[in-house]
Amino acid sequence: MVYYPIFLQLKDQPCLVVGGGQVGERKVEGLLKVGARVTVVSPEVTPHLAGLAQEGCIEWQPRKYEPADLKGKVLVFVATQDRLLNAQVARDCQAVGIWVNVADAPKESTFLVPAVVRKGSLQVAVSTGGQSPALAALLKKRLEKILRKEYSAFVQFLGELRPILKQKFPEDQKKRARILRKLARDTKLLNLIARGEKKAARERVDQWLSGW
Ligand SMILES: C[C@@]1(CC(=O)O)c2cc3[nH]c(cc4nc(cc5[nH]c(cc(n2)[C@H]1CCC(=O)O)[C@@](C)(CC(=O)O)[C@@H]5CCC(=O)O)C(CC(=O)O)=C4CCC(=O)O)c(CCC(=O)O)c3CC(=O)O
Numbered sequence: 001m002v003y004y005p006i007f008l009q010l011k012d013q014p015c016l017v018v019g020g021g022q023v024g025e026r027k028v029e030g031l032l033k034v035g036a037r038v039t040v041v042s043p044e045v046t047p048h049l050a051g052l053a054q055e056g057c058i059e060w061q062p063r064k065y066e067p068a069d070l071k072g073k074v075l076v077f078v079a080t081q082d083r084l085l086n087a088q089v090a091r092d093c094q095a096v097g098i099w100v101n102v103a104d105a106p107k108e109s110t111f112l113v114p115a116v117v118r119k120g121s122l123q124v125a126v127s128t129g130g131q132s133p134a135l136a137a138l139l140k141k142r143l144e145k146i147l148r149k150e151y152s153a154f155v156q157f158l159g160e161l162r163p164i165l166k167q168k169f170p171e172d173q174k175k176r177a178r179i180l181r182k183l184a185r186d187t188k189l190l191n192l193i194a195r196g197e198k199k200a201a202r203e204r205v206d207q208w209l210s211g212w
């Protein structure tokens with residue numbers, strides 16, 4: 001199976017996690033990182049999830065799943081140890097057109113969760129199409145080492161330059177693209193940003209742009 005990779009904007013979006021064990025906890029953490037509004041339905045939860053509920057970071061309903069829990073949710077994750085229940089939640093979601101991730105059955109899922117390396121706005125997501133989560137996790141660890149942490153600041157810097165370039169060359173998208181591609185592979189620029197020398201980086205860009 002080949003999956004379509006996308007990055008979702010979930011800020012303040014109501015998401016449901018059914019089952020608050022170790023796996024449910026990992027899904028909750030991923031959702032909180034992007035500012036989603038998380039409800040957990042589960043008779044018992046991990047101590048960490050109980051703490052998050054206490055602090056008001058998530059809503060915890062300490063009971064079994066009911067179909068009405070789906071109302072108003074944009075994404076659902078089901079991670080109980082009960083195979084039949086997980087399959088039931090998947091069916092309920094698909095019947096009403098809600099995207100659902102089933103922790104123990106990739107085939108019943110309408111989306112999978114990848115392993116992710118994050119450096120600020122830069123994210124690299126790894127999926128094996130559900131074939132080997134262990135390999136996805138291993139490749140993530142390797143990518144963590146390859147992708148310099150400075151990419152976080154570099155991506156932000158390049159992001160700030162884009163609107164400036166749009167203003168400078170409003171009519172010529174091709175020219176902007178050529179410039180942005182060149183800046184993205186400018187190692188000297190990356191190194192300046194890595195050393196925190198943003199002013200010198202801007203000077204390098206300005207000097208270089210004046211030649212265009
Ligand atoms: C289909 C998918 C559905 C979903 O989205 O959850 C799924 C399904 C299953 N995982 C299982 C097992 C394990 N999962 C992990 C770890 C992760 N699993 C994740 C995603 C996914 N797991 C989706 C596909 C991703 C892809 O496309 O590759 C990660 C990447 C993201 C996350 O969950 O946050 C996260 C790493 C996060 C990180 O490190 O950053 C480990 C590793 C470990 O624990 O060390 C193991 C043990 C080793 C192994 O089995 O490989 C089992 C068998 C359970 C059993 O045997 O009972 C199933 C069910 C089945 O395959 O039937």
Ligand SMILES: NC(=O)C1=CN([C@@H]2O[C@H](COP(=O)(O)OP(=O)(O)OC[C@H]3O[C@@H](n4cnc5c(N)ncnc54)[C@H](O)[C@@H]3O)[C@@H](O)[C@H]2O)C=CC1
Nearest residue numbers: 019020021022023041042043044064065079080081103104
């Ligand atoms: N996708 C993944 O990455 C992985 C998936 N799995 C699978 O994920 C599932 C969950 O694994 P764990 O978190 O380790 O299990 P767990 O047993 O620690 O947690 C399951 C949770 O589901 C809750 N639950 C049980 N019945 C419920 C119901 N009717 N309604 C709502 N909540 C209910 C329990 O109270 C418990 O908190 C298992 O099927 C396991 O095989 C396991 C490892 C990795």
